[in-house]
Amino acid sequence: MARREQELSTQDRILNASETLFAEFGFDGVSLRRITQQAEVELALANYHFGPKKELFLAVVRRRADELNQARSVALDALGPEAGVADLIDAFTRPFLEKSVRGGPGWKSYARLIAQIANSPRWTEVIMASQFDAVATKFIERTKLALPHSDERNIYWAFHFLIGTMMMTFAETQRIDRLSGGRCRSSDLDTIHAKMIPFLAAGFEALCGADSVADWSRNRRSAIGTMKDHP
Amino acid sequence: MARREQELSTQDRILNASETLFAEFGFDGVSLRRITQQAEVELALANYHFGPKKELFLAVVRRRADELNQARSVALDALGPEAGVADLIDAFTRPFLEKSVRGGPGWKSYARLIAQIANSPRWTEVIMASQFDAVATKFIERTKLALPHSDERNIYWAFHFLIGTMMMTFAETQRIDRLSGGRCRSSDLDTIHAKMIPFLAAGFEALCGADSVADWSRNRRSAIGTMKDHP
DNA sequence: GTCTATATGGAGATAGAC
């Protein structure tokens, strides 16, 4: 990234401004007027270079997706066959961490943007599936090998929980800062990541390991009077 | 909830339509015109009854927050002093599950709406903190008693991960449906919840238990060449 | 590739009759 925004091409100026503003206010919360004003380019240039607003939004997402996916893929491939689930989780999550913390402000905004997109049904197909499912599948297949005794469905559910944990973390909402009376800081992603790995690895082992409890309701059925029709 | 929307008061018709549409498209993705059209009331009545659009949005959130918080608080109070972390997680999460699955379509939309709000920095203060921190604190204090040897900060981080896992689940984005080739369904919240409890409980134990590994980076420091400045 | 100017529609909000 160039040191001064002025040195960048018009396309990059528009993408950078879009990234920052979309991350803060969402797709509908930002106007092209505001984007082009922050980018210090004329309004008409947004449409000229990117077409409709939705295409600009997708261009913002796509710009960094390849680099992120590449880094994750390399990290997964670097692991030997003896790698445990903690190693796999680290390989999958660390590139996001490194880029959000040490990749510059653009990556920080990008991480927060993806965190919001991931919880919105509106963008599941057009963004999450098309941009990120390939590497997700790679992670899942490696995890099946590392936890060979698991019902495959439990691997998928554990991955689902991993994504939720990751996205909450990279959203940096600062809710936990207030809740903890300042003892925890959302911005301290290095620390959170170091806590997240053992937390998630233990979850994977409990749900997908050889001695898995597998299903809470099966163990508790008789103790809970309000439960209904579920197998 | 009345059987026919027509039998409801104007306020409830507007709140119901708002709830459905905000959950699907977000605050800025819905116009008051569309809301009042779906509610089959005149446009001017939205402003008359609720004031500015933002106040209507907050009214939608507040309408069900008290009932949800009450149910969670009762479930936590019902646990004896011998309750484990799995019991606490169940008490905190089950009311959300029960209302989303068996509370009617309004609660389903509500759960999906809250799931998106939780990952958006924009609503952290005005909604998440003001509406949900009180019961969150109750859960955390009980968890500190159940895991007395833990550094308090790890309890807060584990709670943070729990919220991420929960919100991803109740968002029902259907990403995992496609990723799993149909083997898992986002809509099957009863099954997901049954998997979520042992997953999260194991995470809490690993991060906050007596034999906690506590910090992944401390164990792995020498093996990772790319790590930088973090303590 | 960039600028000015504008087309066209929809947004939130309200005044005032009933």
Add this chain to the structure above:
DNA sequence: GTCTATCTCCATATAGAC
């Protein structure tokens, strides 16, 4: 409490000169 009508502003998108 409800309806009609309207105010004012801003949205996306594009046409056409340079």
